[in-house]
Amino acid sequence: MEHRVLGVVGASGGLGASTLAVALGVRAAASVGATVCVDGSFERGGLDVTACIEHEPGLRWPDLSDVRGEVDGADLLRSLPADGVARVLAARGSPVPDDVVGACLGALSSICALTVLDLGGSLRWVAECTDVLLVCGPTARHLADAAAVAAEVGRLGVPVRLVLRAGRREPVTGEQVAQHLDLPHAGTLVDDSQVVADAERARAPGTRRNGAFVTAVDRLLAELEVCAGRGVDADRVSA
Template sequence: MDTKAGTPVLAITSDEELAAGTRRACAAADRDLHEHTPPVPRRVWVGAGHVVLDPDAARACVEADLPRRAGVHLVSSRAPGITEWQAAAAVGAESVLVLPGSEADLVVALARRVETAGGRGPVIAVVGGRGGAGASTLAAALALTCEKRFPGRRALLVDCDPAGGGLDLLLGIEHNPGMRWPSLIVEGGAVSAAALHAALPGVGGTVSVLSAGRGPGLLEPGDAALTAVVDAGRGAGDVVICDVPRQSRAVTDVALGLADVVVVVVRAQVRAVAAAGTLIAGLASANPNVVVVVRGPSPGGLRGGEVAELLGMPVLATMRPEPGLATALERGGLRLARRSPLRRAADAVLDVVAGDAV
């Protein structure tokens, strides 16, 4: 069993008196508070220690198809009637409280730990700031590096780009038996993590790869199927890495909305940095948690600090050229040496998400 003790309380209410009562209760329970308005990103909903919401917010969360979870409390400014009880039942609230009269009960509820079955693995989306930036290669490197950073956890590498040629080719496992996106059928909006790992090809027993297929008539993953796969991995405590196309499309928006952190890979070239700046500006609405990794070489000598200044945000890691990388990708797939620049960049990204993994 995993516990969420220090994670903030998520409050979703349009009533200022209810909001004020929730703030007082959080302060008394010594809990941080994150106030949000609908729509609530799935990652925020799942990651909160507790959720406090009013009936309108409860209905909005149900309509958004957010998953059932523990630690949900519905608050009302009046004695609950049929409308409030229906909203509470729909969202799976474990308590219905009238504020300010029941603030003491809310304090007690927020002070306790919420226990959930299974784990909560981090979700990382990797996207290239421009074509050829190396996002797919970094995504694969993240998956291969997870075992050392998160002992005992599996990595689930999810290919979200049907036009990318397939991550199984990049890893040299294209001949390994197992399912690819075209043959994966998700029924009822849910999938078992254990069944998923058993059905997918992998690397070294710790990395499972859900790759795009190849050939004519390829379709991108459906929104519901991608959400179900990511939720399954997250719920099993896996480290989920999504290789995301930068073009604006439904699958990109879904993957970005599910991610705890978005890694933008930027080539150390002026035009590439300019393109990445435009991309990052557009990411804010889907996910504000963006970090930058710079990939060399730089023909003009552009340094990581200069890239950070041009983008107006810090650079997490700067990768020098990887000796023999192109040859390795053509002959057997990506493997990481101990001093690999890719490994070091992956370590830097995993260090960022390690604090959020439960």
């Protein structure tokens, strides 16, 4: 069984990369079993806030700062906050030792078919990824930022694909942006007002049964062939 570590990075701020990261974990869980969404940037906090589970008990990155030696992936996964099958390992604005991050990522990815790593504003952990989704907007500024990020990821030898974030009447297509950046086009996220409404109602991204956003996320997962494998069963995590 293939264990994927899917990195998600926004070429610029405000493109919804964290929302996409959570939705990927939520949508994939129904097909592959337990998944985990991980904050890969520690300067800020709150992937659990994006997932609307900041009130749920469980470990966050600062709680793991003193971990030493081998980490049991199943035990760690069980200890993370969740609302449903997808679990979240969130930052709290505090640095975590590199060896702890590496050990925890390795442990989680060893038992989950999909680990979604929200790279945030840092590419520090991109080398841990098997694939990277680069979220880019359609403006000249977005394209310049995306080109710089793609070049840095490419130097590390990690496959990167483009996800265009666009308005409903955006004249530029994902294929055009991908061609400009010389990247494979994974999909397009069209603005969906339901995502904002869900966040205001403390509803996690990806939990709707239908809508433009969840349809696009499902297409991304199919394009990446994420749902071909299966990780640890949800029953094992909740036991």
